[in-house]
Amino acid sequence: MNSDYLHWQSIPTRWKDNDVYGHVNNAVxxxxxxxxxxxxxxxxxxxxxxxSDQIALCVESHCVYKAEVSFPDTIELGLRVGKLGRSSVRWEAGLYRRSDGGLIAEGYFVHVFVGRTDRRPSEIVDPIRAEMQKLVIA
Structure with missing residues (x-):
């Protein structure tokens, strides 16, 4: 697994995650x-x-699939911040198979923080920004 990811979560796959081809479907x-x-x-x-007075809207997402994974595998998901802007953040994720550490997929989500009512971009507030800073990669 990649040490550039600064936050980790273990996620067990579920029986329903497998598709007709016998692996976890790409949408999962x-x-x-x-x-x-x-x-x-x-x-x-x-x-x-x-x-919250502001919400985070996904404006872009991307995923590159590297290897298959199937139920009952457990996925280790690493998370980091690739770019932290005034009102936006690019989250980057690596998905690894726990059993052998193999890279399954890499992806990203870009969130823009907007006002709940006006939906206009707004500056990411503390303590959210301060915690996001801890996940920024060099």
Whole structure:
């Protein structure tokens, strides 16, 4: 696994994640990245997606698939911040198979923080920004 990722989550695959070809369907990779990012936002800096004055909208996402993974494998998902702007953040994720450390996929999500009501870009507030800084790669 890659030490450039600064936050890790273990995610067990589920029976329903496998598709007709016998491996985890590509859409699941996006869901896992989105879940890991939002879990971090809620638990680490305390972002409240239901009550916060601003929300984070995904404006771009991408995934490159490197290898198959199948139920009952466990995925180790590494997370880092590739770029932290005034109102945007580029989250980068690496998905690895726990059993052998093999790289499954690499992807990213770009979030733009906007006002909940006006949907206009707004500066990422502390403590969210301060915690994101800890995940920025050199």
């Amino acid at each position: 990779h996006y869901s896992l990245m989105d879940t890991a990012i939002n879990e971090w936002m809620i638990t680490v800096p305390g972002f409240d997606p239901l009550e």
